[in-house]
Amino acid sequence: MQLIYNENxxxxxxxxxxxxxxxxxxxVPSGLFREVIDTSLDFIRSNKVDLLISDTSRQKVIxxxxxxxxxxxxxxxxxxxxxAMAFVLPQxxxxxxxxxxxxxxxxxxxxxxxxxxxxxxxxxxxxxxSAKG
Numbered sequence: 165m166q167l168i169y170n171e172n173x174x175x176x177x178x179x180x181x182x183x184x185x186x187x188x189x190x191x192v193p194s195g196l197f198r199e200v201i202d203t204s205l206d207f208i209r210s211n212k213v214d215l216l217i218s219d220t221s222r223q224k225v226i227x228x229x230x231x232x233x234x235x236x237x238x239x240x241x242x243x244x245x246x247x248a249m250a251f252v253l254p255q256x257x258x259x260x261x262x263x264x265x266x267x268x269x270x271x272x273x274x275x276x277x278x279x280x281x282x283x284x285x286x287x288x289x290x291x292x293x294s295a296k297g
Contacts, residue, residue: 167207173200177207182214183289188223197230205237209244215289216241216249219282225258242275248292250277250285 168175173196174187184204192200204216238249254260275292279285 167203168200170196172196175200175203175207177211177213182212183286184208184213184216186216186218188218188220190222191224192226194227194230197226198233201234201237205241205244208241208246213245214247214293215286216246217252217282217285217289218249219252220254220259221252221282223254223259224256238276248275248277248289250279250289252279252282252285 165177165179166174167177172189172192174185176185176187177183178185184207186200186204207213208216241249277285277288277292279288
């Protein structure tokens with residue numbers, strides 16, 4: 165199910181695997197970035213979502229404020245029922261620094277993973293889901 169689609173981002177839900185996938189491309193303006201984060205949170209609150217994958221492999225740098233905003237919302241996502249979040253690491257070195265905000269935010273490392281490929285993120289998601297019981 166496609167929730168958002170434009171040249172900068174896609175937000176897709178797979179009801180069979182309970183996976184919400186954010187696919188970011190290029191530079192994403194602050195307003196759109198926050199809209200996708202907020203839409204993701206609202207969707208998690210009203211639907212079963214076990215795994216959120218944020219594919220940042222083709223995303224360009226975001227502002228520090230936007231990175232902090234996204235990190236601050238992650239606890240609310242977990243509270244709403246999200247079990248795990250996986251990041252597909254960006255190629256852009258500056259975007260990697262933005263992503264570091266999540267690691268610095270002290271989020272439970274067992275519930276947040278960082279991967280080079282989306283396939284690895286999905287495998288990890290399946291592993292943590294099966295470990296959940």
